[in-house]
Amino acid sequence: MASWIRLAWLIAAKDLRVELRSKTALLSSLVFAALVLVVFNFARDASLVSSTVLAPSVLWITIAFAAVIALNRAFNLERENASMSGLLLAPISRGVIYVGKFLANLAFVAAVELVTLPLFVLFFNVDIWDSLGGLLGVMALASIGFVAVGTIFSAMVVKTRFAELMLPVLLLPFMVPPLIGAVQVTTRLLSGRPLSEMLGWLRLLAVYDVVFVTLCVMVFPALVDE
Amino acid sequence: MPAQSAATEQPLAGGTDLPVLEGKGIERAFGSLRVLRGLDLAIRQGEALVVFGPNGAGKSTLLRILAGLMRPTAGTVAVMGNPVRSHEPETRRPIGLLSHQTLLYDDLTPLENLMFAARLYGLSDPKRRALAALEALEVSGRALDPMRQLSRGTVQRVAIARSLLHDPSIVLLDEPFTGLDVVGAELFRGVLAGELERGRAIVLVTHQLAEVWELATHIGVLLGGRWALHEARPPKLSDFLPRYGELLRG
Amino acid sequence: MNSELASARRIIRLGFALTAIALIAVAGVYVRALMYTPIEVRQGAAQKIFYVHAPAAWAALMAFSVVGIVSALYLWLKDPRLDLFAASSAEVGLAFSVVMLTTGPIWGKPVWGTWWTWDARLTLTLMIFLLFLGYLTLRAALSDPSERARFSAVVGILGLVLVPFIHLSVYLFRTLHPAPILLKPSKPSLPDSMLATLLYALATFTLLYIGFVTTRYGLARAVAAQSGREGTDA
Numbered sequence: 001m002a003s004w005i006r007l008a009w010l011i012a013a014k015d016l017r018v019e020l021r022s023k024t025a026l027l028s029s030l031v032f033a034a035l036v037l038v039v040f041n042f043a044r045d046a047s048l049v050s051s052t053v054l055a056p057s058v059l060w061i062t063i064a065f066a067a068v069i070a071l072n073r074a075f076n077l078e079r080e081n082a083s084m085s086g087l088l089l090a091p092i093s094r095g096v097i098y099v100g101k102f103l104a105n106l107a108f109v110a111a112v113e114l115v116t117l118p119l120f121v122l123f124f125n126v127d128i129w130d131s132l133g134g135l136l137g138v139m140a141l142a143s144i145g146f147v148a149v150g151t152i153f154s155a156m157v158v159k160t161r162f163a164e165l166m167l168p169v170l171l172l173p174f175m176v177p178p179l180i181g182a183v184q185v186t187t188r189l190l191s192g193r194p195l196s197e198m199l200g201w202l203r204l205l206a207v208y209d210v211v212f213v214t215l216c217v218m219v220f221p222a223l224v225d226e
Numbered sequence: 227m228p229a230q231s232a233a234t235e236q237p238l239a240g241g242t243d244l245p246v247l248e249g250k251g252i253e254r255a256f257g258s259l260r261v262l263r264g265l266d267l268a269i270r271q272g273e274a275l276v277v278f279g280p281n282g283a284g285k286s287t288l289l290r291i292l293a294g295l296m297r298p299t300a301g302t303v304a305v306m307g308n309p310v311r312s313h314e315p316e317t318r319r320p321i322g323l324l325s326h327q328t329l330l331y332d333d334l335t336p337l338e339n340l341m342f343a344a345r346l347y348g349l350s351d352p353k354r355r356a357l358a359a360l361e362a363l364e365v366s367g368r369a370l371d372p373m374r375q376l377s378r379g380t381v382q383r384v385a386i387a388r389s390l391l392h393d394p395s396i397v398l399l400d401e402p403f404t405g406l407d408v409v410g411a412e413l414f415r416g417v418l419a420g421e422l423e424r425g426r427a428i429v430l431v432t433h434q435l436a437e438v439w440e441l442a443t444h445i446g447v448l449l450g451g452r453w454a455l456h457e458a459r460p461p462k463l464s465d466f467l468p469r470y471g472e473l474l475r476g
Numbered sequence: 477m478n479s480e481l482a483s484a485r486r487i488i489r490l491g492f493a494l495t496a497i498a499l500i501a502v503a504g505v506y507v508r509a510l511m512y513t514p515i516e517v518r519q520g521a522a523q524k525i526f527y528v529h530a531p532a533a534w535a536a537l538m539a540f541s542v543v544g545i546v547s548a549l550y551l552w553l554k555d556p557r558l559d560l561f562a563a564s565s566a567e568v569g570l571a572f573s574v575v576m577l578t579t580g581p582i583w584g585k586p587v588w589g590t591w592w593t594w595d596a597r598l599t600l601t602l603m604i605f606l607l608f609l610g611y612l613t614l615r616a617a618l619s620d621p622s623e624r625a626r627f628s629a630v631v632g633i634l635g636l637v638l639v640p641f642i643h644l645s646v647y648l649f650r651t652l653h654p655a656p657i658l659l660k661p662s663k664p665s666l667p668d669s670m671l672a673t674l675l676y677a678l679a680t681f682t683l684l685y686i687g688f689v690t691t692r693y694g695l696a697r698a699v700a701a702q703s704g705r706e707g708t709d710a
Contacts, residue, residue, distance in 0.1 A: 003348070007346070010342070010345050010346065014331070014334075014342050017333075017334065017338070018331055018333045018334060021333040021334070021372075022333045077331070080331075080332060081327045081328045081329055081330050081331070081332065082325060082327035082328075082329055083329050083330065083331055085293075085295055085323070085325060085327075085329055086329035086330075086343070086346075086388075087346075088295055089293060089294070089295060089318060089321065089323055089329075090315075090318065090343075090346045090347060091315040091316050091317075091318045091319040091347065091348075092315050092346065093313070093315050094312070094313075221312065221313065225297065225312045226290075226295065226296040226297060
């Protein structure tokens with residue numbers, strides 16, 4: 001078990017190091033997130049629709065789109081010199097490769113979220129201090145869900161010609177439960193509602209995460225074993 | 227003269243009669259296209275099988291199957307008597323692969339690449355092992371330079387170092403001399419000879435027979451997915467080439 | 477290889493036969509629906525579309541479950557015919573979901589005053605439609621048959637597991653946000669004659685689904701057998 005974790009972390013760390021040197025995916029995501037927020041900011045009429053109603057949706061749409069941009073990075077980088085073969089050749093299980101990629105993707109999406117959140121506060125003038133802990137929690141819960149499935153799909157679409165287009169097409173239905181849950185919980189957090197009103201959604205998010213992470217670890221070998 | 231060994235000094239222990247790599251009845255089809263149509267091979271310690279043949283004969287496919295990267299449609303592959311299975315990771319440990327792609331990360335340095343590989347294989351003291359491997363291929367001087375700045379020949383040497391890093395019992399090589407200059411090729415031949423002396427086994431796919439002729443102990447000609455020829459290496463290349471020409475025509 | 481082509485042809489013939497029977501049965505159901513089933517009091521004649529919409533949704537959902545289950549079987553047994561069957565079910569399911577998605581708004585506009593509502597069933601079938609689309613687009617984008625089979629099988633399985641979560645999400649959403657519609661389109665208590673018509677419609681659509689999938693599967697087998705004979709990639 002310990003070596004599993006060590007190996008997954010090794011792969012994730014390698015991905016992070018490569019990304020920090022090349023800076024391609026992360027930068028695109030961050031710029032995209034900032035742009036989307038700016039567009040939303042100008043598009044709304046503050047007198048008609050209150051921030052608290054619109055804000056959670058805007059936040060999560062931004063995160064969702066920026067995350068999808070970052071997801072293709074994981075398996076794209078292994079194409080350059082067929083380094084995926086190096087991973088498959090090593091005496092490590094397929095599941096470890098998936099978990100490593102998943103962790104790296106999660107780190108990138110977390111980075112995007114941590115940059116988006118302050119921009120969001122800035123543009124929409126929302127007060128998040130009281131609910132910061134809860135917000136970070138729901139961000140983590142929701143992200144785990146769609147990053148798990150997104151990592152699987154990015155392993156597939158990297159073999160197709162229109163990977164950047166195919167990934168959102170496949171992933172969209174899978175983002176619905178995490179996004180609905182995230183928006184609902186975020187809305188209640190920002191309005192200071194009690195925890196009891198969010199429990200149903202939080203449970204949904206948690207179960208979604210457990211089910212899909214497990215399922216994805218189980219189906220990943222079918223994707224890479226020729 | 228054999229170069230310094232790329233990894234530890236230990237020769238292979240155990241019964242020398244057990245084939246290091248054994249393939250039986252290997253077949254592979256892609257949809258309805260049958261690329262390999264039943265191949266047998268057995269390679270023992272210290273042996274080097276050179277696989278030769280026209281393009282599209284299935285040489286790279288064979289190598290991928292021997293490496294455990296691809297499942298044969300039929301047949302088995304065993305390393306040291308253990309069948310290679312994708313869900314049993316340890317069965318892959320004795321295998322080393324040098325593909326015609328480097329399997330390296332261009333954004334990392336050679337040292338980082340090799341340390342990653344060392345850790346992936348769970349080797350103790352990864353940094354020392356990585357440096358030793360780079361030393362053996364005489365590229366330790368560039369260990370900290372970004373891969374993108376290195377010449378093709380240097381990159382190839384790093385790739386070779388990576389493939390030998392974990393002391394594989396069987397080394398599979400696909401066109402390994404591509405990109406190497408004369409000095410690099412000579413060095414590499416020395417490294418391979420050293421590995422053979424220490425009991426490793428080699429399967430090498432190439433288009434340039436002359437470069438590996440002396441190293442080879444066995445020659446296999448792959449034609450249409452089958453062995454057209456599979457025997458001990460004849461003493462002279464000049465004797466062999468006419469026979470090869472006939473095989474192609476026949 | 478000839479026997480493979482012969483089996484494929486037999487399957488196609490069976491499929492044609494089933495489809496023909498189903499189409500006649502469907503015609504019969506609609507005669508009954510239009511002529512002999514009473515007009516619903518509140519919704520008027522527009523309610524008749526229900527007899528197309530509901531069975532289409534049912535068939536789409538059934539097709540989707542088949543894709544998921546057969547995909548799991550394929551990953552376990554690795555029989556390429558299972559992959560062909562799953563793909564056939566997906567194509568047929570896509571067609572049914574298009575019918576469902578077009579009849580829904582046509583029914584909805586006169587009855588509810590709106591083209592669309594995010595209720596549980598409509599949302600679910602929209603998602604299933606998108607999943608079918610993704611599944612088939614992925615298949616079209618992959619040229620290696622083994623990759624195509626394995627990858628789409630994974631999508632099929634993941635999709636099937638997703639369905640309960642979509643349903644739950646929408647249900648949770650609905651209970652906390654009651655929908656402002658005048659009439660509940662789901663499960664009104666139907667008088668016997670209407671219920672009977674609905675059941676007939678469901679049965680005939682099931683038969684239609686089976687007929688279509690059998691035909692499509694037979695065609696897929698024929699294509700595979702054909703390319704096997706010519707020695708090219710399927």
